Structures are given as C-alpha cells and as structure tokens.
Amino acid sequence: MDFSAISPVALIVSLMAASTPILLAALGELVVEKSGVLNLGVEGMMIIGAVCGFIAAVTTGSPWLGFVFGAICGALLSMIFAILTQYLMANQVASGLGLTMFGLGFAALLGHKYSGIKPPKFHSIDIPILTDLPIVGPLLFGHDPMVYISILMVFVVWYFLNRTRAGLVLRAVGENHDAAHALGYKVIRIRIMAIGFGGAMAGMGGAYLSLVRVPQWTEGMTAGAGWIALALVVFASWKPGRALIGAYLFGGVTVLQLNLQAAGLSISPAYLSMTPYLVTIIVLVIMSADKARASLNAPASLGKLFHATT
Amino acid sequence: MNLIKTLLAGAALATGLAGAATAQDKLKVGFIYVGPTGDFGWSYEHDQGRKAVVEAFGDKVETSYQESVPEGADAERVMTQMALSGHKLIFTTSFGYMDPTLNVAKKFPDVKFEHATGFKRADNVSTYSARFYEGRTVIGHIAGNMTKTNTIGYIASFPIPEVIRGINASYLAAKAVNPDVKMKIVWVYTWFDPGKEADAANALIGQGADIIMQHTDSPAAMTIAEEKGIYAFGQASDMKQFGPNARLSSIIDNWSPYYIARTKAVLDGTWTSTDTWDGIAPGMVGIGEFSDKVPADVQASANAIIEKLKSGEMHSFTGPINKQDGSAWLADGETADDGTLAGMNFYVEGIDGDVPN
C-alpha cells in the first residue's frame, strides 16, 4: 500500500468535477422544496438535460449552448410535473417518480443516434501565471467555467432566498400556502416557476455529466446522480452553503475510495462503495439530532396539496 | 409438458403474432442483449454480429432482438416468449443468462440455444466465448513498452475469472518487456457506469498511470485518457472516435463469423451442441489497428506476438509463472490448461493488492 501516491491536489480537483452535477441539481431542488414542492424526478430531468445538452453541443459545436439547451429541456420536462401537481393536484411523490421513469426512457430515445460521438471540448480556464502556480493554481484557477458557475449559484440561491423579496415570498409559500394565498400571492404561479428553475438546474447538471465529466452520451448515464442530489437537499437542511459542503463531501468520499483502491488498500470495493452513503446518513443524524434547529429550515408545506378555494 | 406441446402445436397455426405467417419459410433467430445496443461495447458488438447474419443470409433468416434484458426471471420470460413465437435459434449474450437459458431449453427441445460465456451445456444448448486474454497479451506488450511512468492503470469490473485472467495476461506481457512495470487496479463493481468509470480513470491517472486498460463496457475511460493526454486501449469495440490521440489499439469482440457459422448450421440441419472458446486465430478476438503513436519496432514485435498466438507457437500463460504468493504455478515452458484458466481466481507474482472477495 502506498498512500503517498495519492496527491491531495489532484484529489480535490477531481472531487470538484465529480460533485458539480449533483451540486447544480441539488441547488435547483432546494429552491423547489423551499417553495413547498417535493419533486422526486431529479434523475429524469438530469438525464434529459444530459442528452439535450449533448445534442445541442454536438450540433452547434458550442458547449455553452449545450448547457443552455440542457437547462431549457430540463425545465420543459419539469413542466409535466408542474401541470400534474399544481393544476391537476396529483400526488407529488408518484408524479416525481413517474417523471424519472419517463425521462430515462425518453432521453434514451432522443439520444439513440448520438451515442458514440465526442462532444466539443469544454476548456478549463487558463490564466497565465496564476494557473501555473503550484497547488494554488490547479485548486483555484484551473477548473472549467461550470465549476465556478456552480459555486456562484450557491451564492445566488442563498442571496435570492435570504436577501430578496421574491425569495421571501417563495419561502412564505413553502411555509404556509394558505396564508400566502390569503395575502394575495400567486401560490401556483410561484411554485411553477420554482419547479422550472429546479428543472433547469438539474438539466444543467445533467449536461455537465455528458459534456465534461464523462464526456459522452450513453443511456442511463446519470446512474443515480439525481437521487444523490435529492439526498443532498435534506442533508443540507435546505441551506445552499451546506449543499456545497455536502456535494463536495459526497464527491470527495467517492473519489477517495477509488484512490484508496488504486493505492492498494485491501478492503472489499463493495464496502468502500458504501462509504459515501453511510457518511451521508451519519452526518444527517448528527445534524438532525438537534431537533429545534433541524426542523427550523424544513418548509412546513413540503409535499402538501394546494387548491385555492376562493 | 403437455401444455407446452399444445402451445407448440398452436404456434404453428397461429397468425396472430407478427411474422408468424412466414415462420415456415424463414429461420427466425433471436438475440437477447444485457445492455442497450448503443453502448458501444459488449451489446453493440453482439448486435453487429446479428447484422452480419442478416447480411449473410438475407431472406433466409429473420432476426429479432431484445436489448437491456435484466439477468434472471425477466430473461427467462423473454426467451420463452421468443421460443413460443417461432424462433428456432436464440443467442443469449450474457453470463447471467446461463440458468434461464438452460431452463427454457429444457422446455423447448427443438429450439437451439447459444449461450455466451457460460459453462453449462445441454443437447440444445451450446456455449461460446472468446479468449480475450490473448488480446490482453498483445496490448499488455504495447503498454509495457510505452509506459514512461512504469504504471499501468486497470479499471476492472467484477472479480471473476475472465477479468482476473485479463489482468494477469496484460501484466505478464507488460512485465516481459519492462521488469519495472506496476499495475494499479481499481474494481468498480459494475459493467457499465460511465461516471464511475471516468472517476476511476481520473484516480488512476492522478496516481501516475499513463496508460489505462479497462474491463468495463463504456468508453468513458477512453475519453478521459484523451483529455488528459495519456494512452488507453479500446475495449469490446474499437472506440477510436472517443480517443483519436489516446487510443493505441483495441481488443474487438467479433462475433460475426461465429454467428454466421451457427446460423448456417441450423439452416443446413447440422447444428450440434458444442463448446467454443476461440481466440485471435479464428477472428473472434480482433486486435484493432495500431495507432501511429506506437513506435514501429513495438508494432513489429506486437505483430509477431499476434502471429505466434495465431499459429499456437505462443500461449499467453507460459511458464515459469509463480502465483502472487510466490508458490509455483507453471514450470518452465509449461502452458496453462483451459480448466485452470476458466476458474482463475489468483493474481500472478508481481501484482500488488488482493483479488477482492
């Protein structure tokens, strides 16, 4: 066993890339849940974003357009969920699971002609001198732009929820939709916008998978990333900053276990593969144990049906 | 059993199913794939074999396939449905279809089954597989010559004999030309998870591997190698489009000759149950064209190895070889027997780490 072979810098760089898709999707879902809606269809929206982003990037030659188109398609798919749950008052859990099922199938249909193609390269930033600095260079100045955008989105979502009036209204809708409605807020319209934002972020996360992290399109390539994103939201107790920590922690444990194996650690890979999930549970338990604090952030109307009677 | 006979009698008369009317004229050949045909790996190559059958026999055959069939109860049902709807030859192309194939074959004695990579046969069940380890010997030779860091990264799926054989064969060939070579192995416990395969490739590269080999099905590792500017080999299919600069060569599964031969045997009425384990010589294992990154002398020596493997002059496992723990396995000049190879569950001397269990 030779742990000195593991380079901490390389480890951190690769964990950031591994975490970016789930971070983006989790931030979107966080806003959705803050508005009082539980959308379990993140996996479906991610894979639609992955395939649509891929198709757009290959067709236009621009990865940027790929990310935009992936986000648009994720948002479009989320509208099925929005119509079902907001207008037709269907159960959110079942509708979300249905969205995942449909998204996985539909994405595979769309992408049928696109497997086996290389997407245009999405270049990492390269600032003269800075990127070449030892340690600090690759850690701070050597990522691709989406990594920075995902971190920026953490601030944007935090600022929106905590420092803007619109964010306050959104949270009010999530806390008590009847009261918000009585105050004259358009509960359904606000929630649909939140759902659309969640879809767009999941779609962008999916596009990151197919354009940067893997980079190629294959059926079923999200392989459960959407579920992890969902878990991150609860793990983060609906706080954007904690979602960042959670995503990097999860990505870190995932990448670390592969590195430990490559360094020759003799524990069954099956047990090592469990560790990210076990760590998530343990941290969750520690954070939830303080009941007063943990329940403070959970949107009170999460998953409940709303129908304006007047 | 009576009911099955009634069903079979009914099958001949039925017109309800698509294509049943022409069942008498054409041989219906069914294929069952474990992944999507667009995986650009294992299932893709089997489907290429199916297309070759269509091309070779034209109107005389009618093929159908089902993709992404989970191993187990679902596979058994799909096979039964194929047999009931008049397929007379069915290729079941994943190891996990072994018991379902045997079960269904028992119920349909006049349907011929061909099961890939298994070891259980019956009067109407043949098995076939390829000596992929011969291909590993070739790419191991190239990798041993070309690594500058003396570190080869290996992304492995599950610790089954097939995969362990591949690791050993690559290592032995690399070590023969480069005594300092080390192999770093990551077990991902999946055949197909592009994200995880990409992470594994990154982890290996991060620890100094400058050549990646893989025994998983997606081209993810190849794309990562291309990005990082290191080398890799195509697995199952050529994968050149994923790494025009990274790809040195590839091990290609070529099932077409076998599928055509077996279909012909059924058409001619000469089909019998057999066990086929073919290597480079009959073309079941193909070595993809060498990239111009491979120096001419390495190309020449690799070609020489291919020729020797073809002629039988060379065997991938030729002694003296010790097992990892230092105990003797093969004496000088002795070659491994197929039985030991089929059940291989140990690393050879020089590989670090343990086979997971």
Next chain:
Amino acid sequence: MLRLEQRPEPSRAMQIATPIIAVIATMIAGGVMFALLGSNPFTAIRIIFWDPIFNDVVASYTRPQLLIKAAPLILMAIGLSFGFRANVWNIGAEGQFIMGAVVGGGTALALYPYESFIVFPIIIVMGAVGGFLWAMIPALLKIKFNANEILVSLMLVYVAANFLSAMVTGPMKSPVGMGFPESRNFNEYQSAFNSELLSNTGLHFGVLAMMAAVVVGYIALTRHLFGFQIRVAGQSARASRFAGVNPNLTIALCLGISGALAGLAGLFEVTGPASKLSTNFPLGYGFTAIIVAFLGRLNPIGILFAGLLMSLTYIGGELAQFQLQIPAAAIQAFQGMLLFFLLGVDILINFRVRLKTKGVA
C-alpha cells in the same frame, strides 16, 4: 379557459372511469410515439395490452407470468401504502427487498444441503426479519434523532446493494459457480426453492402471500383500529395525539410492516423467479412499488389492479420490443406516460371541469 370546481363528494362513477380514460389517453399518446418511431401503432398497442392476456400463442404462458411479475410489486406496495397514508415516507423499499433476499437467501445457503419441510418456513421468517430490521434503521433514527426517513431509507438502498455485492463476491459466492459473483442456484436446493405450486398457473408462495396481503391489508385499513390510527396520523400529528395514537409507534409500525413485506417479496423473488443471489438481483422493484401504491390510490384492492396493469405493460412491452423492434427506451417512456395520465385524470374524481366565465382562479 377551463376551471375546476370541487365536487360536494368524490364521484363514484369517476373512480371507475378515470383509469379507463387514462389507459385510452395513453394508447393515443403512445400510439403517436410508436408511429413516429416507424411502428404500426395499432399493432403495438394490441401487442402490449391484448396479446399477453389473449394471444393464442403466448397468452397461456404470459397470463401466469403477469401474476409472477406483479406479486412482489403488489406485496411491497401494500406495505408502503400504510406508511404513505400516515405520512411516513419509506422510499427505500428496494433496500429492504434486497436485505430480505440476502438474509433469507443467506439462511438457506447456510442450511444447504439440509433437506426438510422446516427449511422454507425458516427462510420466509428470516426474509421478513431482514427487511424489517433494515427498515428499523430509518425508523429508529427518525424516532431518536429526528433524521429524515426519506433520505435514510434511500441511502440504505445503495448500502444494501453494495452489501449484496460484497456477499455474492465473498461468503455467499457459489462454490460451483466458477468464481462468478452469484450464489448457489436455489432450484438445486429442493427445500428452499419457491417452486410453482400448480404447474402453469404461476402460483408460488409469493403470489399467495401477495393475495393474503391484499385481503388482510383491506381489512386492516377499513375495519381495524390500526387503519383508523394511520389515517388520523396522516391528517395531522396533533389530531392523532388527541386520538391517543403514539406517533413514534406509528413510525415504527409503518416502516416495520413495509420493511417486512418488502423483505418477504425479496425472499420469494430470490428463491423463485430469480433463483439466485447475484449483483443483478436488484431491478428497481422497490421504486416501481411506490408508483404502484399511488396508482392504486393507497388502497389494497386498487393496488392489486395497479400492480397487474404495471405488470401487463412490462410483459406486453417485452413482446412489442422483439416483435416490432421498438427500443426498450420507448416502452419505458410509454410506462411513464401511462403513469402521468393515471395521476392526471384522478382529479376528475374530486373536481368537475367547468368552462371559466370570468375572473381568475
């Protein structure tokens, strides 16, 4: 524009009519999709919905298969439905399904080759215990630490799947399996094999257990105090305390029952249709069961029909795939559509659609 108007009480006629409307709508939308893919939509729809039940050639085989495929889905969905009514969200039935199979199947492997009539009852109990204990983890963490059960049960699915991998590449690996990651085949172990009870009926113990669960579940929900308590618990935590319901007990019971039933489903599946433990054993039945539970409107009788309908689209979908070469993905999208329509039209039960005359809703 249309507007919705609440009915004074749920429409009985619509309760029966909505699934039919949904299936017809799915046939139309799915037909369009199949036509776009270049298949004859009428043939495709006939093969999916008609052939598995009535086709001369395959139906006598596929009819029993419908039951076999539906049994684990229904068994798990009934367990889940109790929790969902009480607002206890067990999303991890898949993990409990796996652990039932591992613990029950592992017990059988440990007893091999001891043949006795007692073996099967023992492994049934162990299967239920495996699922029950796995579900107790989120239950206890919820009760003791207030940890969200959706998340914990979901994470435990991945832990269970990896545990299964570890078992079948390690202690439970078949000694006669040439090193492949799978256990001994249960149909070579008479006492532990969940065989068909009457030939060509599809009846095995799992199907019987499913039928029993439908009956018992229906009685418990409609005629028993337990059914009342979980319905109260689902409405409001405050109300349930007034009604003398212990919320912690409700959490433990709901997760425990769904876990035990999922464990049973896993045990019957692994010793019967799947016939061995392997890394390919988990197929997402636990997630599909959640859909089945909601499609059945959390009612055991409804779940029975929902499970059978789901199973019909699986088996009919397989037939359509190899006969028309429709891609597997199209069938998955088709199932998604069916689900959307079923969920969407349910609104007609409680609401009337009216033409909007003025103002905004």
